[in-house]
Amino acid sequence: MLDILYQDEFIVAVNKPPGLLVHRSPIDKHETQFAVQTLRDQIGQHVFPAHRLDRPTSGVLLFSTSGALAAELGKQMMEKAVVKEYHALVRGFVHGTGIVDYALKYRYDKIADKHKRPQQPPQPATTMYSVMKRFEIPVPVGKYQSARYSLVKLNPSTGRKHQLRRHMVHLRHPILGDTTHGDGKQNKFLREHFGFTNLALTCTKMGFLHPVSNNWVEISAPFHAEMQRLLSALNDFDVTASQ
Secondary structure (H helix, E strand, O other): OOEEEEEOOOEEEEEEOOOOEOOOOOOOOOOOOEHHHHHHHHHOOOOEEOOOOOOOOEEEEEEEOOHHHHHHHHHHHHOOOOEEEEEEEEEOOOOOEEEEEOOEOOOOOOOOOOOOOOOOOOEOOEEEEEEEEEEEEOOOEOOEOOEEEEEEEEEEOOOOOOHHHHHHHHOOOOEOOOOOOOOHHHHHHHHHHHOOOOOOEEEEEEEEEOOOOOOEEEEEOOOOHHHHHHHHHHHHHEOHHHO
């Protein structure tokens, strides 16, 4: 059962939990649960995803009840007319606000992307970021004398593959729990000391022009439960005011 955040005759948005695939994928042929099929069975009608979230990413996932409407929402995203907001917990102290304008080379998966044209040039990618909180745990991790983390808000204006994860690595502030692009020692520390085993990245808000009513719609989602527990535990180590 998916948590439905918004529903009308044309649009449905759910709070995707971490670990759930949006739809069937050749990457994991043994998986039996997908957001598309689960939502279809839950509301009793076919749904079409308007965008994607990586399997480990949680938060607002938008569907429409027709392929044409999904295409219209996808067009809005291509035209950068959709407002997307994420929150992530990253390694190190992030200061202030800024923009990452860093083109990303397409990362091919030999199974999922076997029909895509290879050797594409790097794709333009832009992400705005701002720091919300900082935490410092007085325990050495890897080469660092203490474990320093930042809660950041991320607003991507493009939607490249693993964009937020790769942009934060570009800033040398990898997202915690990222087993592909992240810091393995920090991930191990969080598993052992806080029981955190997921990716600390959530799509917390999406705003778009409703393709039928033309009204502006904003949909919000909370952090997933494990990320909420981690942030609650980190509150004892909040050093935001002193930095």
